[in-house]
Amino acid sequence: MNDMAEGVGQAKLILLGEHAVVHGRPALAAALDRGVHATARRGRVRVKGPRVRVPAWQVDVVPDANGDDLERAMARLFEASPSEVRDAVVDVEAVVPSRAGLGSSAALSVAVVRALAALAGDDLDVIRTEVLAGLAEEVFHGRASGIDAAVAARGGVLRFLRGAAPVAVDLGAPLPAVVAYVEPRVPTREMVSQVGAAYGKRPEEVGARFEAIGRLVDDATTALVDGALDDLGRLMNENHAELSALGLSTPTLEEACAVARSAGAVGAKLTGAGGGGCMMALAPGCESEVAAALEPLALWVTTVRLGG
Numbered sequence: 001m002n003d004m005a006e007g008v009g010q011a012k013l014i015l016l017g018e019h020a021v022v023h024g025r026p027a028l029a030a031a032l033d034r035g036v037h038a039t040a041r042r043g044r045v046r047v048k049g050p051r052v053r054v055p056a057w058q059v060d061v062v063p064d065a066n067g068d069d070l071e072r073a074m075a076r077l078f079e080a081s082p083s084e085v086r087d088a089v090v091d092v093e094a095v096v097p098s099r100a101g102l103g104s105s106a107a108l109s110v111a112v113v114r115a116l117a118a119l120a121g122d123d124l125d126v127i128r129t130e131v132l133a134g135l136a137e138e139v140f141h142g143r144a145s146g147i148d149a150a151v152a153a154r155g156g157v158l159r160f161l162r163g164a165a166p167v168a169v170d171l172g173a174p175l176p177a178v179v180a181y182v183e184p185r186v187p188t189r190e191m192v193s194q195v196g197a198a199y200g201k202r203p204e205e206v207g208a209r210f211e212a213i214g215r216l217v218d219d220a221t222t223a224l225v226d227g228a229l230d231d232l233g234r235l236m237n238e239n240h241a242e243l244s245a246l247g248l249s250t251p252t253l254e255e256a257c258a259v260a261r262s263a264g265a266v267g268a269k270l271t272g273a274g275g276g277g278c279m280m281a282l283a284p285g286c287e288s289e290v291a292a293a294l295e296p297l298a299l300w301v302t303t304v305r306l307g308g
């Protein structure tokens with residue numbers, strides 16, 4: 001047992017396959033080189049635990065099984081942690097926006113479970129980390145596929161299929177990308193349930209879109225391994241069109257994707273649950289131009305080099 005311990009969780013970008021992954025198709029996701037860092041303390045802490053504080057997100061909560069989403073999610077993580085650390089205070093530094101589609105909730109959950117386990121002197125393996133973080137993701141996402149928790153816990157670039165072990169993808173070339181947070185969005189759980197309801201009502205049409213997205217993911221896996229960025233960009237554009245047809249885009253996301261393509265991006269799409277939030281652009285050789293073009297219409301823009 002320790003008085004203080006730390007844990008990290010990485011934020012992510014879904015490269016292709018969001019939503020279809022909830023319904024059993026593959027998806028590709030990449031960890032960002034940043035995320036959240038949690039420090040858990042017990043004893044000699046001025047505030048009374050259990051408590052989770054994330055100043056960057058204006059979060060200061062007491063875990064509560066009957067509270068709001070965040071309070072319930074944190075209660076699940078504390079309840080699943082060793083009993084001797086259930087009064088801990090967890091302070092979290094976050095360098096990505098929350099609720100933007102960048103996997104902030106999974107990064108938070110992974111960092112918190114790791115910090116609590118380390119406080120108890122436990123060594124959590126990656127599978128157990130994902131399972132525990134998944135308890136909170138069920139609250140945030142409803143029918144979560146587990147992709148966000150897998151990337152937050154493992155890092156790298158992953159091909160993910162629900163129920164199977166994630167497979168690390170070796171990139172043929174680094175991916176120079178731009179991420180723009182264009183507008184606040186509807187909670188992931190609502191977007192996931194909206195797509196599930198559409199699938200229930202129009203199984204053939206929506207199922208065909210999931211199939212098409214699955215094929216794009218297969219082709220994109222090959223493009224990633226070959227370092228064929230033009231092909232990858234085209235596949236991302238096609239994936240965006242499928243997501244728009246599923247009602248997941250917004251006028252601002254459409255405008256941001258169009259602006260990024262005009263500025264030279266080989267591909268641009270919404271990333272994450274949609275309904276607002278973030279878009280990403282693949283911009284080899286023109287990251288600064290694409291970032292500058294997106295700046296006026298975004299709340300937050302960053303360039304990232306995925307995979308090295």
Ligand code: MEV
Nearest residue numbers: 018019144145146272273
């Ligand atoms: C959210 O990052 C990705 C979704 O596919 C939900 C999930 O897979 O749990 C929209």
